[in-house]
Amino acid sequence: MTGAPSLRKGLEEALGSAIRSLARLADGHNAALWAVALADGRRLVAKVASGRGAGLEPEGFMLRHLAGRSALPVPAVHHADDRLLVMDRIDAGGGITPAVEEHAAELVAALHGITADRYGFPRDTLIGPLPQPNGETADWIAFFRDRRLLHMGRKALEEGRIDAGLMAGLDRLAARLPELIGEPGPPSLIHGDLWGGNVLSRDGRVAAFIDPALYHADAEIELAFTTLFGTFGDAFFRRYGEIRPLRPGFFELRRDLYNLYPLLVHARLFGGSYVGSVERTVRRLVG
Template sequence: MKDRLEAALGVGVTSLASMPVGFGLAGFKADLADGRKVAVKARQGTARADLRLEAYMLGELARHSTLPVPAVHLSEPDLLVMDFIETDGGGITPQVERHAAELIAALHAVPRPFFGYARDTLIGPLPQPNPQMDRWIPFFRDHRLLAMARTAEAEGRLPAKLLMRLERLAGRLDTYLTEPRHPSLLHGDVWTGNVLVRRQRIAGFVDPAIYCGHPEIELAFTTMFGTFGPAFFEAYEALLPLEPGFHELRSALYKLYPTLVHVQLFGSAYLPPIERTLAGVGL
């Protein structure tokens, strides 16, 4: 790896240390002879992800928003080199949450022309289809909820009876969900592991899963593992108020999508939250 990096970057590598990245990829922190520090992802074994797509998503966030993301220095199908973002091991405190709210609200505030994106993207290692559409609810229904559920059922991860219940929910989404004021660019995978903190501030957001959608699905995702809480929502809603009913119902419905992602990746331990959400709406 050291020789390949030196040849690709045209600069010496003075140290190379492993770091965890997941999904069958190898991760490294590299110190370069010119003083820079870079983060490296490399495909290994049976991993099939094209790392150029992650580079594309980071580049789109850098071009179209002020969200702090690492700059990409090299992208090849099996190799990605980007800025190493320094952190100090600090947790996500209320002060950090308020800073995150400012950044994410600014991302969501800019109107985009359509739902979906100019190309398909990924969430983790899984395909994320992004046909361009004028309405949010059909996009979410067909290309997030049902697309992930049907793939999970076809691969034996989701019981057929649970898929049938999700399909019944899909037919009623207009009853529960709302169309946003406009499509918004989303990071798409905001959870604790993708939020980097330094000195009580957000240092960066990594591992995006971008597309244009309803901000509420992004906000719901932030509650899935307790990443953000009341301080975040108070600061966010001071900038972009939410319609009534988000916390009471719509957040749980939107979390079905990332929960199905986890069913696909990690198995049946993530089925009970789906059962509870469906039972909560009488399905």
């Protein structure tokens, strides 16, 4: 289903409507993005798998989970399988202004108020194109150690993105997690991939969050990631803190610790400077 004629046929079968127009928008790690206009007037976006990665069904599942279990604005999903994902097209424009940050803080704080009995999730999900293991446990430190930090580090080592010396540093850091993390927050539902490209805004408000990587976590891991690429800043954290106060030590220590996970994700995908960022953080935290 890589060309327009076969995509048109597949969409018409999946959606039960004739296609008025198709336009290719972009290519990602594991999928191409198409704008779809249906004869019945609907305007949709189709993701078409490129053959790499774990398939698109998990993304559809995660969006539907957020739509059904939270008030987080996400695009409605019309079809989801491993080859094809079809969603509403969200009208968006403009950057992430302080007003958007404040609205995002209210939405994300409400999401983090949805809690579970255990960290993780009943099924594995994805972070970008990479599998994300979510085996559930009541122990956040063990979850972060085994299913986030060491899992992603070992995969990066296997793929030649990091060397054995850096992996040894991650192992030493893993042994120090109880003292570095202390008492964690409860298992909160998180979006899991809140970089700026996944936050769509319009008229000073958040229009939708897209491309989640959800599971139940200490919410600080989500807050940390919003700072890694400058998604949100002071306006977000001021409003979020009014609703859900941050524990002492987040900005001073745990933000960098938790950002090792997305940095390792990016090291696997892109290598280069992300490996250096991992090295510097490990040196800072373990000496």
